[in-house]
Amino acid sequence: FFAHMKAITPQPVEDLFFRWFQDPSPYKVNLIIGAYRTDEEKPYVFEAVKESERRILSNSNLNKEYIQSSGLDIFNKSSCAILLGKTCPAIIEKRVATFQTLSGSGSLRIGLEFLKTHINPPAVYVSDPSWNNYSLLVNQVGLPLIKYPYWNKLRGELDFDGIINCLQSALEGSVVILQVCAQNPTGVDPTLMQWDRIEQIVKEKKLIPFFDTAYLGWSSGDYEDDAYIVRKFVNNDIQCLISQSFSKCMGLYGERVGALHVVCSNQETAEIVHTNILPIVYTMYLSPPLHGARIVANILSDDELIKQWKNELKFVIQRLKDMRIRLVEELTALNTPGDWSYIVNGIGMFSNLQITPEQCSSLSDKYHCYVLNTGRISICGINTKNIKYVAKSIKAVVEP
Numbered sequence: 155f156f157a158h159m160k161a162i163t164p165q166p167v168e169d170l171f172f173r174w175f176q177d178p179s180p181y182k183v184n185l186i187i188g189a190y191r192t193d194e195e196k197p198y199v200f201e202a203v204k205e206s207e208r209r210i211l212s213n214s215n216l217n218k219e220y221i222q223s224s225g226l227d228i229f230n231k232s233s234c235a236i237l238l239g240k241t242c243p244a245i246i247e248k249r250v251a252t253f254q255t256l257s258g259s260g261s262l263r264i265g266l267e268f269l270k271t272h273i274n275p276p277a278v279y280v281s282d283p284s285w286n287n288y289s290l291l292v293n294q295v296g297l298p299l300i301k302y303p304y305w306n307k308l309r310g311e312l313d314f315d316g317i318i319n320c321l322q323s324a325l326e327g328s329v330v331i332l333q334v335c336a337q338n339p340t341g342v343d344p345t346l347m348q349w350d351r352i353e354q355i356v357k358e359k360k361l362i363p364f365f366d367t368a369y370l371g372w373s374s375g376d377y378e379d380d381a382y383i384v385r386k387f388v389n390n391d392i393q394c395l396i397s398q399s400f401s402k403c404m405g406l407y408g409e410r411v412g413a414l415h416v417v418c419s420n421q422e423t424a425e426i427v428h429t430n431i432l433p434i435v436y437t438m439y440l441s442p443p444l445h446g447a448r449i450v451a452n453i454l455s456d457d458e459l460i461k462q463w464k465n466e467l468k469f470v471i472q473r474l475k476d477m478r479i480r481l482v483e484e485l486t487a488l489n490t491p492g493d494w495s496y497i498v499n500g501i502g503m504f505s506n507l508q509i510t511p512e513q514c515s516s517l518s519d520k521y522h523c524y525v526l527n528t529g530r531i532s533i534c535g536i537n538t539k540n541i542k543y544v545a546k547s548i549k550a551v552v553e554p
């Protein structure tokens with residue numbers, strides 16, 4: 155049955171991760187992976203998460219029954235409230251159809267399946283560059299993919315004119331995937347005024363925004379402040395889909411916990427949308443996992459735990475900000491050719507190094523600092539112990 159198949163080459167990120175994993179060098183640095191690491195290079199479990207799990211374990215009334223296909227009710231309500239704000243008119247008017255999903259990836263997949271089945275938009279616009287999986291997801295559901303420019307590599311800044319020109323000529327009724335903040339991979343976001351212009355075009359061209367909020371918190375350090383853009387669109391009565399993930403902001407990567415919110419024009423439509431998403435969920439995995447949803451719901455329903463979580467998130471983000479500053483200081487102290495200030499100005503987990511693919515390969519192959527050939531580095535991999543080595547290695551590959 156299966157002998158006719160040809161092997162598919164692994165994604166660059168998987169391939170590189172495997173090479174890093176196998177590298178015996180004591181100097182090796184993982185600048186690939188989009189998951190937070192402490193200064194000791196360890197994964198971090200939030201104290202708020204540990205406390206939430208303690209409460210789950212000590213509650214003898216809890217069982218492990220299936221939950222409904224749309225997910226844990228209290229999780230859906232609290233995740234929607236922290237995202238859109240408790241007083242959001244769309245919530246009060248019951249215009250949001252919410253599903254607990256297998257994190258942000260599951261939300262994007264369910265959302266795109268829903269759009270393909272019931273809207274069949276002429277295209278899905280995805281930023282270039284962007285998180286690689288968007289293209290895979292859009293192709294997988296069989297919708298036409300169009301890339302909109304996002305990044306001016308030469309100038310190391312947002313290609314705002316490119317975004318506007320492309321979206322202005324977009325096919326009416328298309329879907330546009332918009333990362334709300336701390337864009338992966340560039341670490342550069344539109345300004346508030348630029349968002350205003352994007353919103354205007356979304357209205358004019360009747361585009362359907364599909365917001366990806368995977369990095370909420372990673373820009374300002376505050377989850378709710380970072381939700382400003384998505385709240386603004388929703389409060390301005392723009393119908394949209396929102397993918398929410400608790401992987402990065404609560405460190406719940408492996409628990410696969412997130413949500414899909416479909417913001418509709420009225421309650422009746424939201425209820426109909428809900429019934430139409432249910433069969434997509436039944437036929438993929440029946441119902442979502444329980445544990446992660448309980449962890450998040452406990453945190454979001456307790457003011458003390460929310461406070462604890464938010465403080466920890468601030469701390470985590472500050473470490474990365476410090477690493478950005480330190481890296482530029484080290485590069486400058488070494489007289490490394492080039493202007494590296496964009497690293498400090500960048501936001502979130504990633505920065506896009508302005509170096510050639512050959513220089514990236516050399517960083518990985520010769521200096522054991524594993525970086526994608528696009529130049530994307532995860533700041534999470536940098537710490538006070540390896541920062542001098544990373545800077546020296548960058549200098550070595552860029553020097554003529």
Ligand code: PLP
Nearest residue numbers: 188257258259285338368399401
């Ligand atoms: N969106 C972006 C931009 C990402 O970088 C990622 C993961 O790296 C995701 C969504 C999905 O993450 P998850 O499925 O863990 O929520």
